[in-house]
Amino acid sequence: MKSRLIKDGIYFLGAVDWDRRLFDALIPLPDGTSYNAYLIKGSEKIVLLDTVDPTMTNILLAQLKDIENIDYVVCHHVEQDHSGALPVVLEKYGSAKVIISTRGKDMLIDHLHIPEDRIITVEDGETFSLGDKTLKFIYTPWVHWPETMSTYLVEDKILFTCDFFGSHLATNELYAEDKSKVYEAAKRYYAEIMMPFRTNIQKNLEKLRDLDISIIAPSHGPIHNDPNFIIEAYKDWASDTPKNIVIIPYISMHNSTRIMVDYLISSLTERDIKVERFDLSSVDLGKLAISLVDAGTVIVGTPTVLVGPHPNVVYAVYLFNALRPKTRYISVVGSYGWGGKTIDILKGMLTNVKVELLEPVLVKGLPREKDLKALDKLADLVAEKHREFSK
Numbered sequence: 001m002k003s004r005l006i007k008d009g010i011y012f013l014g015a016v017d018w019d020r021r022l023f024d025a026l027i028p029l030p031d032g033t034s035y036n037a038y039l040i041k042g043s044e045k046i047v048l049l050d051t052v053d054p055t056m057t058n059i060l061l062a063q064l065k066d067i068e069n070i071d072y073v074v075c076h077h078v079e080q081d082h083s084g085a086l087p088v089v090l091e092k093y094g095s096a097k098v099i100i101s102t103r104g105k106d107m108l109i110d111h112l113h114i115p116e117d118r119i120i121t122v123e124d125g126e127t128f129s130l131g132d133k134t135l136k137f138i139y140t141p142w143v144h145w146p147e148t149m150s151t152y153l154v155e156d157k158i159l160f161t162c163d164f165f166g167s168h169l170a171t172n173e174l175y176a177e178d179k180s181k182v183y184e185a186a187k188r189y190y191a192e193i194m195m196p197f198r199t200n201i202q203k204n205l206e207k208l209r210d211l212d213i214s215i216i217a218p219s220h221g222p223i224h225n226d227p228n229f230i231i232e233a234y235k236d237w238a239s240d241t242p243k244n245i246v247i248i249p250y251i252s253m254h255n256s257t258r259i260m261v262d263y264l265i266s267s268l269t270e271r272d273i274k275v276e277r278f279d280l281s282s283v284d285l286g287k288l289a290i291s292l293v294d295a296g297t298v299i300v301g302t303p304t305v306l307v308g309p310h311p312n313v314v315y316a317v318y319l320f321n322a323l324r325p326k327t328r329y330i331s332v333v334g335s336y337g338w339g340g341k342t343i344d345i346l347k348g349m350l351t352n353v354k355v356e357l358l359e360p361v362l363v364k365g366l367p368r369e370k371d372l373k374a375l376d377k378l379a380d381l382v383a384e385k386h387r388e389f390s391k
Ligand code: FEO
Pocket: 077, 079, 080, 081, 082, 143, 144, 163, 220
């Protein structure tokens, strides 16, 4: 795709990665992604904001074919999907310098071996003149790395945010027109990498509160020409109070755990609690992560296998612990053959999250009437605990 004009002297560059289906060899990308870069031509200086994933370097170079000079490349974030083509760009433009946050400098040297004399660091709030256009650098750390900053183009009120407000979405629409699609993709992205840094996200949102923003231009997915849409979504996702939702990630070997899960869902439904159920034998972990953004309670359904929880459950609980959602309560239901340490093992994994464990319901073999009553009791407890949450 060729570069596209956003406003006078401001261009959208970069590559749409339609076919990519996995990020970090971990995160599913059902809708692909994009690596956006931006070119700003000031009356005196020309600056490139971010580059692209190294696999897409040729696309960026083709877009820069007729650009004879670049004075600066702003590196908002060192991760290679944005900085990977930087060495090649610096080779093409031999006098260009990289502008980066103070924390990013050493990271740029470590990750990309950029020579120190090509790097200029900027402080939080520092401004930089391109002649008739002014860049203001705003540190927005921990979205999801510590060095990340955004750039505010003062005269045009455009905020370039890199990962922040981005979405893994391959599209040729320049702007976020299909809001429900962008909402889902942006929430997936938030859930997968930013949720563990929720309090930092809150601080960054607060920092941007008084900024007059007409456009948010992230480095993944389409541009937001309705900035409030994505800012309000982020405020909701990063807020402290979860919703009246129970997530049930489960797996069943001989149907006993599935019977319990089905019964529990019915019982929670009678108590007007929204439930989202995930079979961990074939789950899209991104969807599970999206649901965790709002969940008040997680109830894990697992059989006991090899004296502990099923390995797929272990994987899901490990991710839960790493993603640190605002979930307040957790419980476990399931069936065992003769014994085991399922609860102790799962409890021992929850080292990063402040959650209250609601009395688990673990039964020997096929659940009996008394076991189903215990599930009703668990549903009662969840309903009581969720009373303070909205839907
Ligand atoms: Fe899109 Fe953290 O890189």
